Amino acid sequence: MSFSSLGLSPALQKAASAQNYAQATPVQEQAIPAVLKGKDLLGIAKTGSGKTAAYALPMLDLLQTNRAFRNRFVKGLVLVPTRELALQVGEVFLGFSAHMAIKVKTLAVFGGVSINPQMMKLQGTDILVATPGRLLDLVESGAVHLSDVEILVLDEADKMLNQGFEEEMRQILKLLPKKRQNLLFSATLDNKVNAIQETLLVNPVVVEVKEEEKPLEELQITELAYLIATEKKGPFLRYLIKEQKMQQVLVFVSATQRADHLVTKLANNGIKAVALHSGKSQGARTEALALFKKGKVPVLVATDLAARGIDVPVLPHVINYDLPRSSKDYIHRIGRTGRAGETGEAITLVTPEDAHHFKIIQKQTKRVIPTQETEGIDLKGF
Incomplete structure (x- = not known):
């Protein structure tokens, strides 16, 4: 379905087209008209379903004629669990x-960086995207006020609740006006999210986009x-990167120290690499x-x-240097590649100690992953 049939204003239809949004995804088809009508909404959809545009487009449409005229009194608030x-x-x-x-005007604020620049940039902000802790810091300092919020979005609500933000979310909800539109998006509907x-929601429109094994196959991985x-x-990873001339590869490891150590080893062998982990x-x-x-x-x-916040539309390679802890993490990892109609390759390195766990992952994901021996490969110089 095209965006022209969803009720968006010509300006937002043009904006979607300019951002290469050709056809609406299932969650966008169902959510955008409901949000434009001012309905509360419960969206159950996983990462990659297009849910951000499903609320961003109608929010911008609604607020372009009802902007925040009182400085530092935002009209739209989006709560998310991570900085990324x-x-x-x-x-x-x-x-x-x-x-x-x-x-x-939209502004994203989060912890881990100086609060002062964020306080200054809040001038004239209409829509605020924030992590719960940093938002409360800004409220306490008087840098932003929530009493004029007309649209609230809880994005990845399941992760926010599971990562210990429940109390912060309750504090934030107390600061909001009672009359407002609420949009809640979550990958799952567990007990906490349901509660x-x-x-939070009043007579919500429920949008549920179920994903099966098939979408991963459609991603051509x-x-x-x-x-x-x-x-x-280590040598085999460097061999793969150099022999296959990989220009963009996401490598997953099990711990922050492992990430830093691996980056150093790669750099020492002439391969540019950077680490991304919570210790940075x-x-x-x-x-x-x-x-x-x-x-x-x-x-x-x-x-x-x-890696939860990593979204690279065209990523050709993913390598599991360390095996993921669960089958869900395996699916999430390999789903970073093969997107936007492109093909992708997901490689997993399996040591003798990993063999049993790897079998469990295959069984739980109902996948038979081809395996190759490496004994005959000459790794000298790598």
């Missing part, structure tokens, strides 16, 4: 609003595993992701938690 997601969502809003005649939606001795994992400052994480997205650094080494 805040930046990502903020970029989506900025991308759409750049093509609008009436400018709606908060029952108290080639999966392959290499059986490798533990002590040869926000500035360092933002810079690492930007360098990788722009293609200035070919290898990004990340942990599962930090």
